[in-house]
Amino acid sequence: MTAVPRSQLVLALMSVFAGLTVVLAVLGFAYSPVALVVALPFGATTYALWYHASGRLRERARRNVRAGRRTTTERGGFGAGPREDWTGPRGGGGGRFGDTRQRRATRRSTGQSMRDAYRTLGLDPDADESAIKRAYREKVKETHPDTEDGSERRFKRVNEAYERLSE
Incomplete structure (x- = not known):
């Protein structure tokens, strides 16, 4: 099949x-x-x-x-207000997971700008999708924490840059 x-x-x-x-x-x-x-x-x-x-x-x-327009809102559904104000049912303290795992929704960070993302991957702003993917793969190999010269901070930055450019 x-x-x-x-x-x-x-x-x-x-x-x-x-x-x-x-x-x-x-x-x-x-x-x-x-x-x-x-x-x-x-x-x-x-x-x-x-x-x-x-x-x-x-x-x-x-x-x-x-164009820099947001495609999602930072609010909860049905006019619930900003998500960072939500503390869960009954104040968020108790519930099924107890006090140790309080679940609080937080606002997503905006991340890198497009210019910073291109700079992180070492690309020109007119790069196409295949060039972005190629540069991402090379940078991931260099910065992965399991490699000799890698660091978690740089690896996360490369991933953020790729996510930003592939949106």
């Missing part, structure tokens, strides 16, 4: 949802307007799957990252 690429699976799912949308829309016009209401979520799902399969979702996310 061979593996099917993800994009083909997404397109297959999109086709199924598109077919259901059409059938429900026809039934809605022919018999009952309730079927039209039911067809709306199927149509929205079809559009979302098409947006993902066409690559437009990825490009939009990359444009937002390059």
Whole structure:
């Protein structure tokens, strides 16, 4: 059995949802307007799957990252407020893990700037993805803590740089 690429699976799912949308829309016009209401979520799902399969979702996310726009919020869901204020149920002290493992959500650090990330990997800002991956692999081999000249701090910095550039 061979593996099917993800994009083909997404397109297959999109086709199924598109077919259901059409059938429900026809039934809605022919018999009952309730079927039209039911067809709306199927149509929205079809559009979302098409947006993902066409690559437009990825490009939009990359444009937002390059423009410096945040793609996620620093708030909890449903207006819960900033995450660093959350201390968990009943003040976060007790619970299933006891006082020793207090779980408190913290704000993600912004990490390195794009310029610092390129500098860390020793690249020019116009480097393509393959050059970034190649430079990352070389730097990881140099800075890994298990190597002779490696250090954990430099290794983490190289990983942060790669994550920043591959967003």
